[in-house]
């Protein structure tokens with residue numbers, strides 16, 4: 001666990017999102033510090049993914065602002081987020097299914113160096129393949145590098161997604177329920193991986209299983225009905241009466 | 254493509270298809286060089302090459318990027334008209350007229366693309382179709398330049414001056430080799446594009462648009478660039494067709510011409526390198542054979558097309574590749 005006392009890397013101001021008449025997110029103001037691992041928790045439907053998607057640029061908020069390293073990035077197109085150093089993994093596994101694990105990471109790496117070059121043979125860009133191999137080793141998939149992504153086990157696909165996010169060399173890594181649908185062993189391995197990654201960069205982790213994140217997070221944000229219910233260290237959150245009430249009767253995993 | 258995983262390959266078959274894959278441009282050049290010596294049907298072969306080239310350009314959007322355009326006639330026809338106009342109205346030599354055709358098609362592709370690439374699925378098809386109809390109308394109306402419904406006549410190219418040598422474009426065999434040379438050049442360029450970083454981006458966007466975007470790729474710009482490249486190939490095909498026919502019929506721009514690319518591409522195998530040429534060959538061969546004994550040849554060709562789509566959804570060349578890689582049918 002890192003100290004989490006760095007500068008503010010990401011800030012949201014009065015963030016809100018409406019889908020038609022339905023308010024999925026309302027007035028969320030929060031700060032995320034560089035180097036910290038912050039968990040966003042809350043029951044299903046609390047608005048975690050909505051918040052996450054705004055932070056990662058999937059869609060703009062209905063109101064409020066997002067500031068990354070002091071810059072207003074509200075409403076920028078999604079692909080610009082990766083250029084700026086924000087990478088994400090999706091809640092629902094999202095890879096290039098017919099490409100090999102290695103090519104999945106290689107193409108993610110390529111986005112940083114070449115996006116419109118129609119001339120240079122990419123067979124000569126061997127550095128990317130080497131880097132992709134290193135990233136695959138980091139996320140524990142080196143042995144599976146030639147497998148089509150669709151042929152990987154669920155847990156491996158999730159790890160591959162994180163590998164692809166790492167390829168962007170992000171200063172801010174956003175993970176939406178990275179352990180969703182995983183077996184207990186896969187979950188343990190994923191949590192170890194996340195801890196390891198969090199040592200070198202800022203991580204924001206969305207999770208609805210409270211127990212899972214309490215041991216590893218520096219800070220915890222609790223969302224409920226689209227609003228920020230509580231914020232603090234894991235200990236503070238554990239002792240918080242309102243949070244307890246929200247999670248009371250919730251099945252814990 | 255590059256790292257795609259297939260079933261366990263059957264060794265000899267796979268070795269052969271692997272070698273063909275690596276040297277595909279060379280193999281195509283060798284095949285086209287000896288073809289007229291084996292089968293002296295130059296006129297038909299030229300027609301196949303031109304339409305194969307057109308379907309190749311279309312395939313870049315359809316097969317490789319995954320967007321079904323119903324407006325490629327505007328690119329083929331645009332290339333034909335611009336090349337024809339350069340010759341008929343400006344007396345331009347071939348080395349100006351052909352690039353003019355390509356440039357015209359690229360310009361049309363940029364316009365159609367800029368408006369269409371933000372949409373996807375059926376909307377993309379409809380927007381491209383509608384815009385192609387607009388261009389059809391513009392070229393139809395501008396009859397002072399285009400000859401209107403009579404087509405643009407007098408696109409005559411008798412000889413091609415190449416330094417000290419002069420090639421007789423009226424000689425069927427020479428004409429065949431001139432067209433074949435352009436086709437090999439186009440194959441080489443396409444091969445290069447597919448093997449470039451951009452080639453990988455095209456594949457990624459087709460596979461998973463949202464993920465490509467999250468990786469940092471601008472999906473809209475990627476599609477626009479691919480559409481413009483597609484336009485360059487189709488424009489070259491159109492220009493060659495104008496020179497081959499000595500006329501640009503207004504049908505070059507009509508919706509049937511857009512449909513032709515779809516048919517040939519599906520018949521041969523979308524997203525395969527040689528599929529468009531195989532599709533063009535089968536289609537035009539069928540047409541020329543069946544139309545000899547019945548005027549209802551379109552019925553027969555249509556039936557073959559439907560059967561092919563039903564039983565060989567990978568297309569003819571696609572099925573051969575799949576079989577060679579060790580898969581079933």
Ligand SMILES: Nc1ncnc2c1ncn2[C@@H]1O[C@H](COP(=O)(O)OP(=O)(O)O)[C@@H](O)[C@H]1O
Pocket residue numbers: 019022023024042043044045046047048049050051
């Ligand atoms: N695209 C959408 N359109 C309409 N409603 C949505 C959309 N996305 C999410 N919602 C609604 O917003 C609420 C919050 O959803 P979400 O952010 O996915 O919650 P969580 O990730 O915390 O489970 C839910 O009630 C959900 O039904």
Ligand SMILES: [Mg+2]
Pocket residue numbers: 048049050091
């Ligand atoms: Mg969610």
